[in-house]
Amino acid sequence: MTRPLVSAIMPAYNVEAFLEESLASVLEQDYEPFEVVVCDDGSTDRTPEILAAHPEVRTIRQTNAGAAAARNTAVAAARGELVAFFDADDLWPRTRLGLQATYLAEHPETGCVLGRQEWMNPPPWLTRDAVYGDLDGIPVLSAMIRRDVFDEVGGFDATFTHSEDMDLMFRLRERGIGIHVLPETILYRRFHGGNLTASAPETSPLLRSLRQKLERERATPQDG
Numbered sequence: 001m002t003r004p005l006v007s008a009i010m011p012a013y014n015v016e017a018f019l020e021e022s023l024a025s026v027l028e029q030d031y032e033p034f035e036v037v038v039c040d041d042g043s044t045d046r047t048p049e050i051l052a053a054h055p056e057v058r059t060i061r062q063t064n065a066g067a068a069a070a071r072n073t074a075v076a077a078a079r080g081e082l083v084a085f086f087d088a089d090d091l092w093p094r095t096r097l098g099l100q101a102t103y104l105a106e107h108p109e110t111g112c113v114l115g116r117q118e119w120m121n122p123p124p125w126l127t128r129d130a131v132y133g134d135l136d137g138i139p140v141l142s143a144m145i146r147r148d149v150f151d152e153v154g155g156f157d158a159t160f161t162h163s164e165d166m167d168l169m170f171r172l173r174e175r176g177i178g179i180h181v182l183p184e185t186i187l188y189r190r191f192h193g194g195n196l197t198a199s200a201p202e203t204s205p206l207l208r209s210l211r212q213k214l215e216r217e218r219a220t221p222q223d224g
Contacts, residue, residue, distance in 0.1 A: 004105065006034040006097050006144070007080030011070030015088035016046040018190065022088045023054060025188075031097035037078045039070035068156035068164040075147075075155060084144040085165075091120075091188040099184055100144035111149040111177035112169075115142045115186030123191050132181075140165035142187045149177055 008026050012019060026036055036057045040048055042064030051059045060077050062070065067087075075083055082101055086092060100113045116132060117139045129137035143165075153171040156164045172179060 003031075003033065004081040004101060005079060006031065006082045006084055006101050007075070007078035007147075008034060008036045008097070009071055009074045009078060009083050009085050010036070010038045010088060011041050011067045011074065012038050012043060012047050012051070012088050013041040013064060013067070013070070014043050014045045014047060016043075016050060017192075018089040019047060019050050022086065022091060023050075023057065025091040025093075026086060027054075027056065028094055029092070029097045030094045031101055034097055035078065035080060037074045039074040039077075041065060041067070041070040066158060066161060068160055069158035072155045072158060075150060078147070081147055082144055083147055083150055085141045086187075087141065089190045089192060091190070093186060093188070095184070096186040097144075099182055099186060103180065103182060104144065104146065107178075107180065109178050110180050112143050112145045112172055112179045113182060114138050114140070114179065115182040115184055117142060117187040117189050118185050119189045119191060121191050122189075136189075138181055139187055139189065140169055143168075145172075153177070 008029075010022075010026075015022075023036070038051060038057055038059045040051060040059055040061040042062060048061065051057060058077065060073055062073055071085065082104060084097060084100065096115070100115065103113050104110060115138075116134055117136070119126070119135050122135050126135045128135055132138060149172070153168065153175055155168075157167050158164075160167055169179070
């Protein structure tokens with residue numbers, strides 16, 4: 001079986017404190033072939049210098065437009081059949097790409113595969129998922145998605161500043177795309193106070209996703 005090319009996608013905005021360690025965890029993957037594509041979203045710290053020291057990483061720079069737009073920019077420049085997402089403050093086990101790419105290769109009916117996470121330094125207010133028992137549940141940005149599926153649903157909605165990942169999942173499910181959760185840990189999360197997890201808005205952006213879903217359903221002509 002020919003192994004598909006995987007594109008590891010990262011948005012980067014003023015992440016000099018964690019970027020080097022995060023990149024190292026991705027570059028040490030035990031899977032081939034893969035590429036790393038980073039969108040520097042207008043960083044003003046040492047992020048551009050760190051990225052410039054890694055010619056093996058393809059970097060696109062743009063004016064600051066937010067994480068969702070940066071991910072879309074990186075995906076647009078990617079060449080992989082599969083795309084996997086990561087943030088500059090998180091780490092991967094060496095097996096992540098291999099586990100997910102192998103599952104998708106063996107299950108053509110599945111368009112997106114997720115995995116479980118461990119927190120390196122969890123804040124005390126995180127709650128456990130009712131199904132898996134993990135802190136903060138299954139991370140949506142642990143996703144590896146087929147590129148054609150990502151394009152089919154329109155990528156991330158760049159107008160979301162929070163929960164753009166959950167909005168993407170809403171649209172995947174709406175299209176009937178198969179989604180699977182691996183039992184293995186494929187992501188190590190770091191809490192540092194600057195995470196979007198720590199600054200969620202009072203009104204859940206998921207309500208907007210639900211409204212948009214209802215609007216799409218109303219706009220779709222009904223048979224008969």
